[in-house]
Amino acid sequence: MKLTRRLFGGAAMATALMAAGAAQAEDPMRIALVVKALGIGFFEAAAKGAEEAAQELGNVEVIYTGPTDTTAEGQIEVINALIAQQVDAIAISANDTDALVPALKKAMQRGITVISWDSGVAPEGRELHLNPSSNPLIGNMIIKLAADELPEGGKVAVLSATTTSTNQNTWIDEMNKVMDNYKGIEVVGTVYGDDLADKSYREATGLMQTYPDLDAIIAPTSVGIVAAARAVEDAGKVGQVNVTGLGLPSEMAGAIESGASKSFAIWNPIDLGYSATMLAYQLATDQAEAAPGAEIPMGRMGTLTLDENTEGAMADPFVYDASNIEDFKSIF
Amino acid sequence: MTRFLKSREAMLTGAILALLALIASRFPGFIAPGNLARVFTDTSPLLILALGQTVVILTRCIDLSVAANLALSGMVCAMLNAAWPGLPVPVILAVAVTLGAIMGMANGILVWKLQIPPIVVTLGTMTIYRGIIFLISDGAWVNAHEMSAAFTGFPRASLLGLPVLAWMGILATAGVALMIARTPLGRAFYAVGGNPHAAVYTGLSVGRTQFWAFTLSGALAGLTGYLWVARYAVAYVDIAAGFELEVVAACVIGGISIAGGAGTILGTLLGALFLGIVKNALPVVDVSPFWQMAISGSAIIVAVTLNTRSARTKGRIILRSAEHRAPEGAAA
Numbered sequence A: 001m002k003l004t005r006r007l008f009g010g011a012a013m014a015t016a017l018m019a020a021g022a023a024q025a026e027d028p029m030r031i032a033l034v035v036k037a038l039g040i041g042f043f044e045a046a047a048k049g050a051e052e053a054a055q056e057l058g059n060v061e062v063i064y065t066g067p068t069d070t071t072a073e074g075q076i077e078v079i080n081a082l083i084a085q086q087v088d089a090i091a092i093s094a095n096d097t098d099a100l101v102p103a104l105k106k107a108m109q110r111g112i113t114v115i116s117w118d119s120g121v122a123p124e125g126r127e128l129h130l131n132p133s134s135n136p137l138i139g140n141m142i143i144k145l146a147a148d149e150l151p152e153g154g155k156v157a158v159l160s161a162t163t164t165s166t167n168q169n170t171w172i173d174e175m176n177k178v179m180d181n182y183k184g185i186e187v188v189g190t191v192y193g194d195d196l197a198d199k200s201y202r203e204a205t206g207l208m209q210t211y212p213d214l215d216a217i218i219a220p221t222s223v224g225i226v227a228a229a230r231a232v233e234d235a236g237k238v239g240q241v242n243v244t245g246l247g248l249p250s251e252m253a254g255a256i257e258s259g260a261s262k263s264f265a266i267w268n269p270i271d272l273g274y275s276a277t278m279l280a281y282q283l284a285t286d287q288a289e290a291a292p293g294a295e296i297p298m299g300r301m302g303t304l305t306l307d308e309n310t311e312g313a314m315a316d317p318f319v320y321d322a323s324n325i326e327d328f329k330s331i332f
Numbered sequence B: 001m002t003r004f005l006k007s008r009e010a011m012l013t014g015a016i017l018a019l020l021a022l023i024a025s026r027f028p029g030f031i032a033p034g035n036l037a038r039v040f041t042d043t044s045p046l047l048i049l050a051l052g053q054t055v056v057i058l059t060r061c062i063d064l065s066v067a068a069n070l071a072l073s074g075m076v077c078a079m080l081n082a083a084w085p086g087l088p089v090p091v092i093l094a095v096a097v098t099l100g101a102i103m104g105m106a107n108g109i110l111v112w113k114l115q116i117p118p119i120v121v122t123l124g125t126m127t128i129y130r131g132i133i134f135l136i137s138d139g140a141w142v143n144a145h146e147m148s149a150a151f152t153g154f155p156r157a158s159l160l161g162l163p164v165l166a167w168m169g170i171l172a173t174a175g176v177a178l179m180i181a182r183t184p185l186g187r188a189f190y191a192v193g194g195n196p197h198a199a200v201y202t203g204l205s206v207g208r209t210q211f212w213a214f215t216l217s218g219a220l221a222g223l224t225g226y227l228w229v230a231r232y233a234v235a236y237v238d239i240a241a242g243f244e245l246e247v248v249a250a251c252v253i254g255g256i257s258i259a260g261g262a263g264t265i266l267g268t269l270l271g272a273l274f275l276g277i278v279k280n281a282l283p284v285v286d287v288s289p290f291w292q293m294a295i296s297g298s299a300i301i302v303a304v305t306l307n308t309r310s311a312r313t314k315g316r317i318i319l320r321s322a323e324h325r326a327p328e329g330a331a332a
Helices: A002-008 A011-023 A041-057 A072-084 A101-109 A135-148 A166-177 A197-210 A222-234 A249-258 A269-284 B002-006 B008-026 B033-058 B066-083 B089-113 B118-137 B149-156 B164-182 B184-194 B196-201 B206-232 B243-253 B265-284 B289-331
Strands: A029-034 A060-065 A089-092 A113-117 A128-131 A154-160 A185-192 A216-219 A242-245 A263-266 A295-297 A303-305 A311-313 A318-321
Touching (some): A029 A041, A029 A072, A041 A060, A060 A072, A089 A101, A089 A269, A101 A113, A113 A269, A128 A269, A135 A166, A135 A185, A135 A216, A135 A242, A154 A197, A154 A222, A166 A185, A185 A197, A197 A216, A197 A222, A197 B265, A216 A222, A222 A242, A222 B206, A242 A263, A249 A263, A249 A318, A269 A295, A303 A311, B008 B265, B008 B289, B033 B164, B033 B184, B033 B206, B033 B243, B033 B265, B066 B089, B066 B118, B066 B206, B066 B243, B089 B118, B089 B149, B149 B164, B164 B184, B164 B206, B164 B265, B184 B206, B196 B206, B243 B265
Parallel strands (some): A029 A060, A029 A089, A113 A128, A128 A311, A154 A185
Antiparallel strands (some): A263 A318
């Protein structure tokens, strides 16, 4: 069916397609979720989300697969196997931006829908790319996490990675842009822990000394947030200074337990797998077209708006706190 | 007494006091006894490593693998604790020290038996040890919630008002100072570094002495590995990355001659304290992070300049007095 569409294309085939679609309705649509490597908690969780999407859609079979180690060669073999199996769609988190393009192009020529998620493929090798979040959403989330715990307002400080880290600097810039929405919250300073545990710890301790009435430390880096939580515990300021930002549940479980951190955020792999499957389904069934500016529905995750590179951001980073940390700390 | 006042240690003490006064003028809370104790505790890992490094440098060698040794020992301790949370801390300490000593011996054997230059040997083992961490951990972190309370609590347990970590620093300093001053091996370190040829004639094995210096440095690095991991409650491949250079810097500032055979444990203690104070003060005195590295670097250059200058004048005086004495002798 897809092969036909690729060969002839255009609206002239629309009626034929619909007839063909109806004829094949009993065959389940097969969507392959290709991950960087099998056995990684993050991707196992994404597969769980994909299964959820498949059940919601009905008549969809999810093939969760990937190489045993994180190599592009391994993924190319997996892609070739999937082409041979004539799956309907491939949703891939790539080990290499460019190396997979030829294999994925071949898949698209055979009428297979290809999208990338989490870790992207160059535009010519996929129809769209799903980012877990976007810089403005992250920037807003990290200040929101701090502000939500401070209804009366208060002083917060930022503990970043290095002075030249592109990601962190972008997120902090985006955070500063939305500061007007958080009245009463004052950012008193930004310090740099260089993504070293000992330096981050020292900088966090320094912040608490310089600003004795500090209410929160925002660390948009996984090394920094852990070290800052440790520094707050050692300074005996649990309950006074809330550590928040971006971190991984497995690394932050101790800090949530001790109370040094009330909440933090990072993308939710379950939602990511769910959305990737939803998008692959929409494209494979021709209910949506991956073009710049297109808005594609993703079930419970809302809609994805594509930019000029046919990339889109899924949602706000997912918030983890005492209520859900137990479920996620063993996942990733 | 006047000899002490002119000595490098006195100069360094003066510099530390001046530094403290300067910091206190901008942030008075820094010189509160409680905070100074905290700074000393924070400096202890650096101090313990610097003690081992001092002994190695005294024998005309250098050990660049200390930070990697620390990271590997720390990772093994953390993984042991994660696997058997009931393992008592003394066992973990013994494992850390033994493992560290074995890694030090590996360096020592290569330097002793194969006569490879120490800088090359330890540059190689540094990478090997880091690589082994990756192999045993698969690149995964060992996190706070996987460690037992006893494991992370040991270095911060309070004993007579100071945390155990600080006591470890004090004990190590006293132990190494005693060993260097009172044991044949301790004197051999000076003899071998001061004049290897003369040392051979007095019946000392240069290689064997260097071997024991590396073993001691390794054992202390292993000990610090456990303390480090327990203090920051996290173990991963990159902990203490680049820390070996700080350790060498502490020795150099403390007046340990890179040419070997000259230097005191008091000097090492002061050198480590100087660096520790700078590192802890920079976050609180509100210096731009862009300047912090430059300031740390300048401190090292100034210290080394003073070091070489004082050494040079001393050499000249001896020569001059010898010149004066020579004609007198000839006349008589």
